[in-house]
Amino acid sequence: MINDVYPRNWGHILLWEIIAAICFRARPMVAIKNQEIMSEGLPGREMFLLLEGEVEVATGGQPWNGGRESRKRLGFLSEGAFFGENPVLAGGAEGTEIRSRTVTAMTECKLCYLIKEDLNDLMGEYPA
Numbered sequence: 001m002i003n004d005v006y007p008r009n010w011g012h013i014l015l016w017e018i019i020a021a022i023c024f025r026a027r028p029m030v031a032i033k034n035q036e037i038m039s040e041g042l043p044g045r046e047m048f049l050l051l052e053g054e055v056e057v058a059t060g061g062q063p064w065n066g067g068r069e070s071r072k073r074l075g076f077l078s079e080g081a082f083f084g085e086n087p088v089l090a091g092g093a094e095g096t097e098i099r100s101r102t103v104t105a106m107t108e109c110k111l112c113y114l115i116k117e118d119l120n121d122l123m124g125e126y127p128a
Contacts, residue, residue, distance in 0.1 A: 018122070022122065026118075028111075033108055037103045046113040047082060048112070
């Protein structure tokens, strides 16, 4: 009977509390088919979670060296994948990390994203 009132695994409850805190800070976004979500060579300040749809990850092909046709396709990501985390997790000042990949929506996509400030707040609330 006491187990019905007090959970056995407090770590499990803390995990869900952290997930809820992430969801509270996440900002929604919709990308239409063929829309570039992030572009190689530009500074980044957010990381993305793909909730619905499919994206292509590529490198190369900036407009000044031939555009989309010269890109090297690295793969595809679908629901549940996250990307663009390097600028958010890196130790540098916000906006100083340069994107190393271009991510393009292959279908209409529903995403959410976190900015570095959000993640720093979360790490302050839930230190390792």
